[in-house]
Amino acid sequence: MDFSLTEEQRMIRDLARDFAQNEIVPIAAEHDESGEFPAETIRKMGELGLMGIEIPPEYGGGGLDTLCYVLAMEEISKADAAHGTIMSVNNSLFCHALYKYGTEKQKQKYLIPVASGEVVGAYSLTEPMSGSDAGTMRSRAVRDGDEYVINGRKSWVSSGPVAKYILLFTMTAPEKKHHGITAFIVETGRPGFAHGKVEPKLGIRASATCECVYEDYRLPVANRLGEEGEGFKIAMSTLDEGRIGIASQALGIAEAAYEASVAYAKERYAFGQAIADFQAIQWKLADMATRIEASRLLIYNAALTKERAEQSGARYTRESSMAKLYASETAMWVATQAVQIHGGMGYSKELPVERYFRDAKITEIYEGTSEIQRMVIARSVLGGK
């Protein structure tokens, strides 16, 4: 398998790197502390084309391949994982689903502004009483003539407080469980929609997350994405793409933690020598480098498999789950070792290492926990459905 990058892929990686290092690194700690959504840098990322990388130019995107998306996600997340979350939700969860399942009218109205970065998009599957098990969601959409009336409470909506449009999954036929879920494109500015509590978070603090409450929220039938009952399929196939993005985010966090550790190990002296001279530290660094490399290869493999699968209409669930599982656990492990290598300074807010540590954890939870990824992979191993 050939993973060498084309000139374009290198240029996009360099652009994302330059932007991330010059514009995001200087503000990352401040936004982590305040929890304020980084509207200005996200707007600039939109202008550069980073909010709809794979969407064709006629729908406001960059028209590039998945590897470009992976490279850009990695560089942005290496500077600040919260920016990575906002970027990934916009690119893979909102835009990708609309591009794949939207009608021409829906694409014109909702995809173009979100892919071009003019406004922010979100994805809303989770509810207070329903996370990994989406079939138990309690929110409802009831058809009423040319409209649906939606009621219920959704939780953990990344970018929820700022999103103009939300891809909402809710029940139209609760008795059918998963097969009763339907997807809708929600305009947040309309009556019946309200923001609930903002989640106080451990990490990715600048990526605004909140509850969204629907009370007799009316939506035209034209805003339904796909058919009634297709919601679960849309949600899951969208996560196939999303998980490649989260894996890349995890890779970026791991790289940042690793590079900080290598530099620190060479500089910090104890017992008359650089701590990098101790075998205990060397082995940590060697394991970090190896796991990062393995993550990268799994992610690139998932990206190329996806490119091929999209041509043939196949799924790439297994590859994308493996990449997400391995890269996220690598990010958490590497960040933990990075704190250890930094000793007390790893615990201090004066260095970004403790932020990498807090940010890494989310990659093992959202878009399917590690347990769920193992379930998905096991299903493909054992040949179940």
Add this chain to the structure above:
Amino acid sequence: MNIIVCMKRTPDTATKIAVKDGQIDPACLDTWIINPYDEYAIEEALQLRDRAGEGKITLVSIGPPEAQETIRKGLAMGCDEAVHLVDDAFAGLDPLGAAKVLAAAIQKVGDFDLVYTGWKGVDEDHGQTGIYLAEFLGLPHVSMVVKIDDIGDGEARVEREVEGGHELVRTSLPAVFTAQKGENEPRYPTLRGIMGAKKKPFQTWSAADVGLDPAGLQPVQEILSVTLPPQRQAGRIVEGETVEEKARELARLLREEAKVI
């Protein structure tokens, strides 16, 4: 408004330079960028063209075949065309030789109102090429330009940096400007720009293509040796019981040891 921007690739400014046998070790040069001062020239040129609403920007660059990628970044930023000058005879050019090659290429491109380039390359810091270039083209030259106040109708009014201030200069056009860091930060290429760059005209010319005899390009200056700056000495903490005592000691050291006051 047709503008020609002369740019070259230089090692990334973050490169850790290593010296081997009195010369820069080529092995340490692995990341390449558009020379930052040329990038200022590109940004100014883009703004001039866009304000004028017409015209084109042609990049002219001397460099090995691998420099193509760096030149294409200039196209991705928004320049319209590129001429890449590649020839074994261009390998060891000094600033005078580079200016000869650029002048020949610029004459072949023709039809321009302005030639813009960085005031120096961050690789060897000569700061000579733009000046020679103006001479070879027989054009006026304004160095260290930081701002273009007004341009058009065969004339331009520009600000150049002088020690401690700015000087306002009027010149006829065409002219050669060399760019110093001004108010405008170079833009990032957009994803669309990157995608569009490979479709833009890109020509590769040899010495023969621009009518030059390699014999006339022999360097007139030679770098005899390169040395790294001396290692910085460790800092020193001035001791003393009170602030006044420390200040007095510091003043004494600055006068007697460092001899700076």
